[in-house]
Amino acid sequence: MSGFRFLLILVLSAQLTGTSFAQTPDQRTPSLAPILEKVLPAIVSIAAHGRAPDEQDPLLSDPHVRKFFGLPEDASPGDHEFWTAGSGVITEAHEGLVLTSRHVVDEADDITVVLADGRRLPAAVVGADETTDLALVRVVPENLVEPIFGDSDKLRVGDYVVAVGNPFALGQTVTLGIVSALRRNPPDEDLIQTDASINPGNSGGALVNLKGEIVGINSMIFAPLGTNSGIGFAVPINTARSVVREIIKQDKASQ
Structure with a gap:
């Protein structure tokens, strides 16, 4: 009987502990929201638009090959319109600088930065680094949040x-x-x-x-x-x- 009573006490203790935990008002579901509230306003979306040269097979630069295929003598490639979407991080809020990937804004004629609050700001490339594929763009520094x-x-x-x-x-x-x-x-x-x-x-x-x-x-x-x-x-x-x-x-x- 002593073993049965001991087991019963353990079961009751577990039930009481579980009930107590469930009813504790200070307990909250684990969440990353409090952490992200600090950083999300500094993360932006980026839309870029421009025109870039079409890639061309080097073989087509040979005038004899172009003549064989009945292509125009002018071997210069055309270009195509492109749109890219990416992201960015406000890095120097007082200067309106946003860090992004170079390939997002490379060769773009028009760049728009969309802030977390929905504002859309035109941007211009300040500079880029090919090795790290990073670029810096500038927007008007109005009420920007730096992380x-x-x-x-x-x-x-x-x-x-x-x-x-x-x-x-x-x-x-x-x-x-x-x-x-x-x-x-x-x-x-x-x-x-x-x-x-x-x-x-x-x-x-x-x-x-x-x-x-x-x-x-x-x-x-x-x-x-x-x-x-x-x-x-x-x-x-x-x-x-x-x-x-x-x-x-x-x-x-x-x-």
């Missing part, structure tokens, strides 16, 4: 991170994952690998730690099928901010 930047050197494999961006031009979207690996593709690149869902349109968006600090700029995905495969890459924020400083320095020197 908190973390230290990407302190990241560890297994740390939780959140990717924020504008996938498929759907608007601001948040996904959760972990740091899968660090220092990918050295020596030319030093990228953060993450399994947080990153898709076309996320380029230039933020990788955020659980303190609400930006630790990376989302850059590319490994996507044999063209969409998220659980392998995405971000430029460490320490690297990105160094690039920003260099672009600003060059811009001021040119003025």
